[in-house]
Amino acid sequence: MRADRLCILAVFCLFALALGRDVGDDWVARTELPPLVPDTSTEVRDRDGKLLRVYTVADGRWRLAVTPAQVDSTFLDMLITFEDKRFYRHNGVDYRAMIRALAQAAWNGEVVSGGSTLTMQVARLLEESGTGRLKSKLRQMRVALALERRLTKSQILELYLTHAPYGGNIEGVRAATLAWFGKEPTRLTPAESALLVALPQSPVARRPDRNSETARDARNRVLARVGRTDALEKEDALAARFDPVPHSRRSFPALAPHLSDRARALNPAQAIHHLTLNAELQAKLEHLASDATRGLPDAVSVAIVLADHHTGEILASVGSPGYAARNGRQGFVDMTNALRSPGSTLKPVVYALAFDRGLAHPQTLINDRPVAFGGYAPQNFDGSFRGELTVTDALRQSLNIPVVLLLDEIGPAHLMEAMRRAGLSPNLPGDQAGLAVALGGVGVTLTDMTQLYATLAQGGVARPLRWHDQEPAAPRRRMISRASAWQVSDILSGLAPPAGAPRGALAYKTGTSYGHRDAWALGFDGRHVAGVWIGRPDGTPVPGAFGGDLAAPILFEAFQRLRTEAAPLPPPPPETLMVSTAELPLPLRRFKGRNAAFEPASDAPKLIFPPDGARLEIGAAALPVKVRDGKPPFTWLANGVPILTGVRRREADLPGISTGFSQVSVIDAKGRAARVSVRLD
Template sequence: MKRRWKFTIGLGACLFMAVSTYAGLEWADRAYPPPLDSAGVVSAEVLDADGQLLRAFATPEGRWRLKTDVEDVDPRFLAMLIGYEDRRFYAHGGIDLRAIGRAAFQLLTNGRIVSGASTLSMQVARLIEPRETRSFSAKLLQVARAIQIERRLTKREILQLYLTHAPYGGNIEGVRAASLAWFGKEPKRLTVAEAALLVALPQSPEQRRPDRHPQAAIAARERVLTRAAVAEVTGEGEAERAEDDPVPRKRLQLPAYAAHLAEAAIRKRPGAEDYRSTLKLGIQQRLEDVAREASARLAPKVSLAMVMADAKTGEIVGEVGSANYFDAGRSGWIDMTRVLRSPGSTLKPFIYGLAFEQRLVSQETMIEDRPADFFGYRPKNFDMTYQGEVTVRQALQLSLNVPAVRLLDAVGPSRLMIRFRRADVHPVLPPNETPGLAIGLGGVGITLKDLVQAYAALANGGQPVRVGNGIDEKPAVLDNEALLEPQAIWNVTDILSDLLPPTGARRLGIAYKTGTSYGYRDAWSVGYDGRYVLGVWVGRPDNGAVPGIAGYMTAAPILFEAFSRSGVPITPHPAAPAGAVRLSQTELPIGQRRFSMTASGLIRSALGGGTREPAPQIVYPPEGAKVDLGAEAGDMSPLVLKLQGGRPPFRWLANGKPLAELSRRRTNEWLPEGAGFSTLTVIDAAGRAASVRVFVE
């Protein structure tokens, strides 16, 4: 009886101690959890559209610590890591008792430490809570933390913490940062030698740094390769071959592309781990290479900028705010893609597009390039010479100023500005000024991004798109009216795509326009194919003059080099739409063979005055009208057309196609081919035109 009583008391005491110990451990576990929150601090990353790293930022304490998931690394590296560091990683609960026993036996029999018993979980505990001294108490804390970590995280999460925090020398932490710093690539595809070196370095990262201690790095790598568990992973003979591979002797800089865009992203959304952009890494790399090489040929204080956008989606695929962000002499920190500058002659294609749309001219229409006075405004050509009479095609290709102003005088500066608003582009006028003729020669402010957005509508068949900012401003195809009619865009593109490339450049199949602002302050070149638009600006960020720069000589060579090296395939321009055709001068209506018209539509006399005869005006149907002609029933009725003013005979056109014959009457009839939008135009004997857009149903 007495013995049974003692047994009962002893059993109760043991149970009490067990419960107390368990409760104490549970309390300690809850009261002193592992610092997993601080382990989440990683470098901010700016990524391209495909998730590739464009630029990384160091952590607040100056570490390059890129978040690394299991999917981010080569599976063979993971197998080698577990085989070398912790073969029973997936079986133990934080500590490996078999490894501890083996290490203790080796210590007793050899009198020194032969192998360690630290598991990956214990190493993670040390990495997220570094110990200042290598003491027995510190080791016990590490063991306790490893058990805590195992209770809270899955094996996959523990492995990812190791992959993110493992030290690799200097301020490099994590496998991704290490692979980029030592091999210049992401760790998704590693050679056997590279994987073995990344397994070996964390055990003694400073003593094994390959740039400082190459022999120690080679020896450590060899120990990894000769481990039996690793040899099972590498395959027959691969470990031996890997031993002959050299180790990297230089630490590389981590990717630092799209500096201005990356800085802007960090400012707008501080604290985020990653920022997805619309840029394409390959395109961005090549554009920056071109910019860096081109800047070496420019004067010391001259900068350059580039924007490349997808005209179908509005996505910026490449952007260079300056040739070198850190070049103080060129004010490299200023993002010149967002700064208002004078666009020079780059707006001329839109003036000509309006003139084509209103049927004021055709490509072979003759136009005067002689000194002219527009109510006190006397434009001069860039080279201060005049060509006399030229065709409209030649005038645009030669970028002659006087013909462009004549056409702008006819179509109206306000109408041009309204068209830019359709494309969500807003050129800035000087304070307290209304749109005037000077805007055709650069008398407004516009950013490179907005200029590319305007040209994107030309590349997109007239449909405006909003070019995003690459990060948080979403690109979009705008639900606005077309910037210009397809026939007008085709004429402009046909002319610009036939321009000779700059000296030394080969033809690329792109349409392009150049511009030089007043006082030689800005040189521009914008080009587009059937898909992409690329804009180039060259000048001084302080708006100082740069004698000798010009769009054709300075910016166009950079445009052609960047377009050809960007890696995007050249997309052909669309085929000519219905009604778009190049006519010789003899095939043109008499009124379109020579342009001589004022903004009011009056014909200029030989003395510069005007007749009293008003320009033609379509009075029916009105602009934007919806006309029910029975299209749904399948038996359409003709539409009556009425006009006022103008000099007979009149030529009517529907969607660019002439109706049957010239008519001296001010009424006519037109039978549509089907329902939908159509453009009706009338041209009188003096070449003056009027147009309306109607919807037939």
């Protein structure tokens, strides 16, 4: 075996000498070179250039683009000293090194050192040819000579730094330093540099995670040799021998997988994508989302968006607790971009529009009472009614009836238009918006809702959120006046925070969609805005899920993950009317609506049985009736004929009413009446 190697080496040397004398330029010039532009991993970076995510190349290898300027100079010195000390002086083939290798082999009886230059190694790596066969060596020498004519030394070194094997599917020095040391190659220790010099010589046998002792011995041999040269001080080489070698391979950065996939899909040919995200904050919120699922039922997902509402830049976007589909959570689904029902989180916008139109003021009194709009009769979440209360209290208690009363005056189409002015693309289940939009009857995304609350935070001026540095800045449009935006923000900042959270730090609102399918929390301070969504990606209910219980604590924790303290909310604009209910102009003291002049007084009598249009089977029995409100005594009539008079009780039985259609009426002591039409069988 030793004799065969000596023979091959001798042939190399003789060929090299002959090549230098007899082979013409034309033979080298006609060399067909392999592709010189390597296929490198797509990189997604944050606002500061830090890696968020890296993708493998087509054959599943990690191969990151790198230039010599991005690599520690000590490593480069050690590499050239150890592998090819005449790199900058030869033309691709170092004949002196080959003669030296032959002499050493003859003296020692075996191959002690090879004659391959770094350029020849690049040729081998580009063509993935072997190292021991004569034909392969000759081809490498020819390609090396051709490379030296077409490329600079720096470009050749760059190809080596990009293609050198470092164990498994790791190629190139950047991939190696990330996998073995968890850092970029810009600053390396002597021990790390020596290991990187040694690994490509035998990447399988010297893999640190599988053969740490072999890797350490190879590294120390490099240190011993370069420690006798100008590449490394002898003392530094001796000290580096005691540094540990890595025992495991680190994972490559995999932050913001959903946005990274979107960026790559938008421009697959782009090598580097720069996002507006902050890598540190993104990692913190991904951990927060993952921790938040503990104790939640299977298949429940969490999504978080946090942005700077001054610049419109999204700083963190978490589409799920984990990219892998575990416990049925469908982590591959980006829930920041999925259409969901926003529940009560649209209510602040309805109130802001009402303030803008002069329909109400935060201190306006509004009646939380049973109402019906044709066939639509909204109910509060708990089924009860609060009576007359201020608009501020109605919003803080998230009552349904007051906000529907206001939207009936504003018009659902105007709410939809306001959302579009804020840059949203709401999705309606039907062709036309109805009053149920105020309670979440529309499809929006978490990013949309975060953008809507950013508009409130910006004094009513919409600044569409962006996540990619190549997104053009969208024009700013006013959705509501700054006074109305501040009034809503002031109301929301007075909501009681979750246990342990600071009061008044955020203006926030929670929401729960119909059937407990979506739990929301959205809020902002003077600088940042964030949104949290919890639910099942498939849209099935999560019994017992409420935005205030589940999403609000995560919202406040997300703000605590910011490096800076919470920025204070702005003071009121000078035009803001800040007075008590009694000091308001008379039309603003109580909300009445456009039909108030035609509606009975709130305390007028109301027939609650039988209901209007009812069909009852009573036979020969008397008709039971019941009245609410009104002042007794009451007079009961059937088809205009008095049946009972002077009745002080609110329940009675009306005798003698014939079958068929009848009109039943009641008149109270003030002459106010209520009537229903019924059919008796």
